[in-house]
Amino acid sequence: MELIFEGIKKAFWLLVTIDPEVMGITLLSLKVSGIATLISLVIGISSGTAIALSGFPGKKIVVSLINTGMGLPPVVVGLFVTIFLWRSGPLGFLGILYTPAAMITAQTVIATPIVMGITVAAMQQLPKKLRLQILALGATRLQMVWVLIKEARLLLLAAVMAGFGGVISEIGASIMVGGNIKGYTRVLTTATVMETSKGNFDIAIALGIILLALAYFVNLILTHVQQRERPR
Template sequence: MELILSGIGQALHLLFQGDPEVWAVTWLTLKVSGIATIISVLMGVPMGILLALSRFPGKSLLVSLVNTGMGLPPVVVGLFVTILLWRSGPLGIFGLLYTPAAMILAQAVIASPIITALTFAAIEQLDPNLRYQLLSLGATRLQTVWRLVLEARLSILAAVIAGFGGVISEVGASMMVGGNVKGQTRVLTTATVMEVSKGNFDVAIALSIILLTLAYGVTLILTLVQQGRQRG
């Protein structure tokens, strides 16, 4: 208990003292996970909608693969992204390994199946007659899709929250593709692991508290947007 209280005190000290390294790590954490989530939304939401509205042979198999992707181990994602970005790998010429861009790529791979699967479930659970009613009233395909998205918007926002939560808390992929380089790719999760390995548990607890506060703050904003739209 004393160690936890010490960690809380250390967290407050680091934040209110304005430690530049802590603020830099916190900002990089938010930037990497935020951009990765945006990319995942841009990919996952359309894919989920397309999957829900399409009928083709093998759809059940594809849905099962997407659902399996929700549980992708971050270290496995990190391994394959590392292979892709390695100097001798297919994308090695871009020199992205051990950069924030590599971390964004890995986190986007982790979040995309989550958002795709939950978006698919959100559209799939709508009344199937709604689509045909809209078409019968003269709505175009694009207008029909937009209306369906509006109907499922609360669940889709929940998918975004789940995607963000899945990437801001992961450490394996970020460590593998980012390398935890001070001032370049060190984020709150990898910094916490490093401090634990050094035996600095009070600092590790402080970083964990900052990470939890950051995750809660972003999730709170998304939740308020979700609830505001629900009331609207």
């Protein structure tokens, strides 16, 4: 119990004194996971909408694959991304293994199915007649899609939160493709594991608290946006 108090005290201290190393780690976590979420939003919402709105043979199989992908284990993603990015691997010429770019790649792979799966569900939940109605009012197909996305925005914001929550708390992929390099690819989760194995439990607890606070803060903003308008 005493250890937890020590950790909270340490977290407070690290935050108040604006410890440069901890700040760097926190900012990097935010950047890597933020960019990965952003990319996954572009891919996930566009392809999720396309899948939800179109009918094609094997759609059920595709959707079930996406839904499985929502639970993609980060370590497995990390393993495959590592093998692809190895010098001897198919993408080795990029030379981005053990860089933040590699972490963004892996986290994008983790977040995209989450966003895509929720988008498909959100779009399919909208009444079918709405589409006909919008088209009947003279909208182009593109305009119709835009209106539908706006209609589904509450759930789509939930997709953002789920995607971001998934990657900021993820460790397996980050440590494998990033390597936990000090001042370069060390993020909150990998630093927490390292400090734990070093026996610095107070710093580990402090980093954990900062991670929780960060996730809460980001979700607070998103929830605020989501709840501005009451659902009808």
